[in-house]
Amino acid sequence: MSNIASVLKEEIARLVRRQLRGETENLKKASSRYRADIAALKRRIEALEKQISRLEKMVPKKAAPIADGESETKLRFKPQGVRAQRTRLGLSAPEMG
Numbered sequence: 011m012s013n014i015a016s017v018l019k020e021e022i023a024r025l026v027r028r029q030l031r032g033e034t035e036n037l038k039k040a041s042s043r044y045r046a047d048i049a050a051l052k053r054r055i056e057a058l059e060k061q062i063s064r065l066e067k068m069v070p071k072k073a074a075p076i077a078d079g080e081s082e083t084k085l086r087f088k089p090q091g092v093r094a095q096r097t098r099l100g101l102s103a104p105e106m107g
Contacts, residue, residue: 092106
């Protein structure tokens, strides 16, 4: 009887291995497909980042005009402009205030 039991166990193990082999093959194929997709996406990200850096180099920097703009906003009246306005109106300096 032990012979029949061992043969039955071996047959069951063989069938289980065969069934699992088919399922694991599908998983292996999907895994390799996902790895290929991930690699392609990484390459695309690299290319896009290089393109961004190239485009950023082409755009002129606007840091210097901001500093000039601040000094212009602080000074509201220029002495030359006040003098020109005064002469246009025909007023003296004490009359202008």
